[in-house]
Each structure stands twice: as structure tokens, then as C-alpha cells.
Amino acid sequence: MKNIQARIEESVEELIGNLNAVVAEIAIETIARRTRKRSVRNDRRSSKGHPHRKPEEIAALAEELHAQICLTPGETMRTLAERVKQPATLLAVPTGKLLDAGRVKKTGQRQFTRYFPVGRVVKKRVRRTKTR
Numbered sequence: 001m002k003n004i005q006a007r008i009e010e011s012v013e014e015l016i017g018n019l020n021a022v023v024a025e026i027a028i029e030t031i032a033r034r035t036r037k038r039s040v041r042n043d044r045r046s047s048k049g050h051p052h053r054k055p056e057e058i059a060a061l062a063e064e065l066h067a068q069i070c071l072t073p074g075e076t077m078r079t080l081a082e083r084v085k086q087p088a089t090l091l092a093v094p095t096g097k098l099l100d101a102g103r104v105k106k107t108g109q110r111q112f113t114r115y116f117p118v119g120r121v122v123k124k125r126v127r128r129t130k131t132r
Helices: 001-045 054-071 076-085 088-102
Strands: 104-107 114-117
Touching: 054 088, 054 104, 054 114, 076 088, 088 104
Parallel strands: none
Antiparallel strands: 104 114
């Protein structure tokens, strides 16, 4: 009887050891899979669904937006977005950078907000020829 009891305890201990090893292996695989998914997801899109942009891209877009504001002061973001050929939602960050830098000022609220350049504005002059 003692021999059977000892074999049962030995088998149970072996089973528990195997079960612990399987659970640990599954846990490691699950953690690795989750971190892999999370890192891939973070590379693709931000939380709002827009692609992540590099600071150089944002700076170039801010310069292009500033040039359009200088050419046509007092325009709405909708008009400026059409001229820059970008959705207005993607111009929020470059616009904020221009406002923070003091290169642009705004008047109005919401969809009626108008943007104006600050400081000296250099506009391209259009030469008109006289017609007879």
C-alpha cells in the first residue's frame, strides 16, 4: 500500500511539474504575441487613425501652409487645405506650430476662423500689361 501511495504521489508531482512548464510556455508565447501586435499597430497608425508623420514632414507642411497664408491672408482652413492639397484635419499640428511660433495669428471661431501672417509679408506681384 505504501508503495502504491508513493507512486501516486510521484506521478502527481511529475504531472504538476509538466503542467507548470506548459503554462509558463503558453504565458511567454502570449506576451510575445501581444507585444508584437502592439508594436506593429503603433507603427501603422496613431490613436486617431492618421499615419504618424516625421517632424521634418510636419515642418515642411508648416512652411507650405505659411506660404499660402502669406499669399492669401484671411482665408479659412478649408480653403488653405485645398491649396496645400491636404485634409484640414492633418493641418492642425502644423497650424499649431505656426501659431506657437508667432508666425501666424487667427481671428474668429470654429469654421469661421481666419488666418493671417504676422510681421512683414512678401507677396508675389503680378504684372499686368495694358491692353488697347
